[in-house]
Amino acid sequence: MPEDPIFKLLNECIADQDPTKINLSVGAYRDNAGKPWVLPVVKKAKAQLLADPNANHEYFGLDGSARLILGPNSSAITSKRYTAIQTVSGTGANRLAADFLSRFRPATVYITNPTWGNHPKIFGAAHLPVVEYQYWNPQTRTLNYDILLDNLRNAARGSIFVLHACAHNPTGLDPTQEQWKEIAAIMKEKDHFPFFDCAYQGFASGDLDKDAWAVRYFVDQGFELLCAQSYAKNFGLYSERAGCLTGVFKDSDTAQRARSQFMALVRCSISNAPGFGAKIVDIENLKTMANRITLMREKVYNHLTELKTPGNWTHITSQIGMFSYTGISVKQVAAIKSKFHVYMTDEGRISMAGLNESNVKRFAEAIDWVVRNA
Template sequence: MSRFRNVPQGPPIEVFALNKAFLDDPYEPKVNLGAGAYRDEKGQPWVLPVVRKTERLMAQDDFLNHEYLPVLGLDTFSSAATALLLGEDSHVFSKGLAFGVQVLSGTGALRMAAEFLSKQLKYNTFYVSDPTWENHNLVFTNAGFKDARKYRYWDPKTRGIDFEGMIEDLKSAPEDSVIILHACAHNPTGCDPTQEQWKKIAEVMEERKLFPMFDSAYQGFASGDIEKDAWAVRYFVDKGFELLCAQSFAKNFGLYNERVGNLTFVANCKEVAVAVKSQVTLSVRGMYSNPPNHGARIVATILNNPGLFQEWKDCIKIMSRRIHSMRKELRDRLEKLGTPGSWEHITSQIGMFSYTGLNAKQSEHMIECFHVYMLKSGRINMCGLNPENVDYVAKAIYDTINEFPSN
C-alpha cells in the first residue's frame, strides 16, 4: 500500500488546463484567448529582435561561462532592473536605500517577498484586489500568511474600478496589513487607478500604516512608456514608503521560459538595507541557492547598453501598439454588430488582458460552441486576437450574449 495514499487530488490550474484543451482541440477555426503570452499578428510567439541580437553577441563571447552566480544573482541585472523601476535619478537608489535581488521571475519575486514579510516582519494579513491574479493567494499563503483578505476593485455594473469600495476596504484594514497592488495593467481587469486615485490610495495607506507590496509584471509593455508604467511605484517611494516590488521580465522582454525576475526592496536607512539583504541571502540559499544566468544576462546586457536599450524600447512600443489596435478593432466590430451592452471598457482598459464582462456561462459557451478559449471569469488575452480572427471572435461574442443574455 502506498505511503502517498492519503494525498488528495488537487484541482487543475485553469489557465494551463485551458491551454492544453486548446492544443488538443482539432477544430478549426479555434482561438486561444487564455494564455498570458504575447502573440504577433499571425498568432505566433515573437522573440524580440533585440533579444535575438543579444543572444548572438553572448554566443560569440568566449569569456562567458557557466559558473554559479552569486546567491543574490547577477548584480549588473538587479541594479539595472531596480534603476528601470525607480528611475536612474531616484534618491533612494543613489543613497543605497534600495536594492534588487535576482529571483525566479515575478512569481519567485512574490514568493521571496512573502516569505520575508512573514518570517522577518511577522506580518500575517494580506489583501488582494477582487479580482486579482489567481496565483497571489497561493503564493502568500504558501509562504506563511494566515489571513487572506480582499479589497473591492471591479465594478461589474460600470466595468471599471469600484474606487470608493476599494478606499473603504483599505480604511478598515488592520495596521501592518500587506496590500498587494498591481503597478500597471491590472491582471485580470485591465483597469488601473488614475494618478489622482493612486495619490488617495497612498494617503489612506500612510494613515492606516499599511505595507505596499507592488507587483510589476508589465512595465513598458502596458503603455509603451517605461516611465508612465512605473509612476505609481515611484510616487509611493517619493512619499517615503518602505516597500517591496516584484518585477517580471517575461512579458516586456518575451523571456517567458527564462524566469527572469527582480525583487526590489526600498528601506528608509542604509543600515536597515544591509540587514535585510543578509536575511534575503539566507532565504535564497535555503530555497534554490542561486538563480539562472542566461535570461538575466540578456536583460542586463540590453538595459546597460544605450543602443540595445533603445531597440528594446522600440520593441515594447510595437507590442503595446498592437494590443491597443486589437482593442479598438474588437470594440468596433462588437458595436457594428449591435452586440447588447456597452463595449467602451474594451478600449479604456490597458495592457494584455481585458475583463470582457462575460459571465461563466457565456465564457463556457464561447469554448464549447465556438472553440474560443477564455477563462470562465470572462478575462481574455488581447494578444490572442489578430486581423484574421477578430471578426470570428466578435461574432462569437455577439451570438453568445444573444443566446445567454446577462442578468
C-alpha cells in the same frame, strides 16, 4: 490536487483540433500571425552573448536590476535605501517577498478581487492570512474605486496591500495618477505596507517610466515597500524565468540587513537565479508589443459597435495591458468555448495578445452571439 485552471484550459485548447480555435487563455504575447515572437533586440543580445569569447555559465550575480523599476535617479538608489535580487521570474519574486514578509513583517495580506490566481496560493503557502479587497465593479465594468478606498480605510492598521503597478491582472484597469495619490495618502495614514507586483512594465503604455509611475510615487512619499517583477511577460522571455525582487527601506542600514535576508532565503530555495534571460533584457521593442495590443482592443470595440452588440463595451479600450476583463458570464464563457472554440478563463478574462487581424472579427462575432443567446 486539482489541476491549475489556467494550464487546464490551455491543455484543452491544445487538444482542440478545430482550425478556427482562438486561444485567449495564457498571458503570452503573440504576433499578428498568432505565433510566439522573439523580440529582435533579444535575438541581437543572444548573438552578442554567444559571440563573446569571455561568456561562460558560471553562477550569475544575485543583485537585481532595480533601476528598471525605480529609475536611475531614484532617491532610494542615490541614498542606498534599496536592495534587489534576481528571482525565478515574477512568481519567484512574489514567493521570496511572501517568505520575507512572513518572517519580518507578518500581517494580513489584502489582494485585489479579482486577482491573479497565484497570489492567494503564494501568500497562503507563506502562512500569511489572505483577504480580498474590492477592485472590479461588475455592473459598470470599471474600477470599484470608492469601495477600494473604504477597504483601505477599514483594514487593520499595518496591513499589507498587494498593488498592481500597471496593467492590472486580470482586469486591465489601473487607477489614475490622482487616484494613486489618494490611495497612497490613506495607506500612509493607516501605516499599510505596499507590495507592488509588476509583470508588465513598459507593456501597458510602451513606456518604462510611465508604467513605473505608481511605484516611484510611493518611493518619493517615503514608503518602505517591496516590488516583485517579471521580465518574462514584457520581454517575451517566458521560459528563461527572469525576474527581480526590489525592496525600498527607511535607511541604508535596513536595506543592507534586508539584502542579507533576501540572500539567505534565496540560498535555501533556488541558491542562484538563472542568468541568461536577465542578461538579454532590453527595452527597444516594447512599443511594438504594446501598440499591437492597443490596436486589437480598438478593433474588438469597433466590431462590437458595428454589430450593435447589447451592452456598453467601452471598457475594452479603457483597459490596458495584456488582459481584458470582458464582463461576460460563466455560462457565456462555456457557450463561446463549445460553439466557437474560443478559450478564455471562466470569469471572462482574455489575453488580448491572442487576437490578430485574422481572428479579431470572428471573436467579436462570437461575443455578440453569446451575449444575445447564452
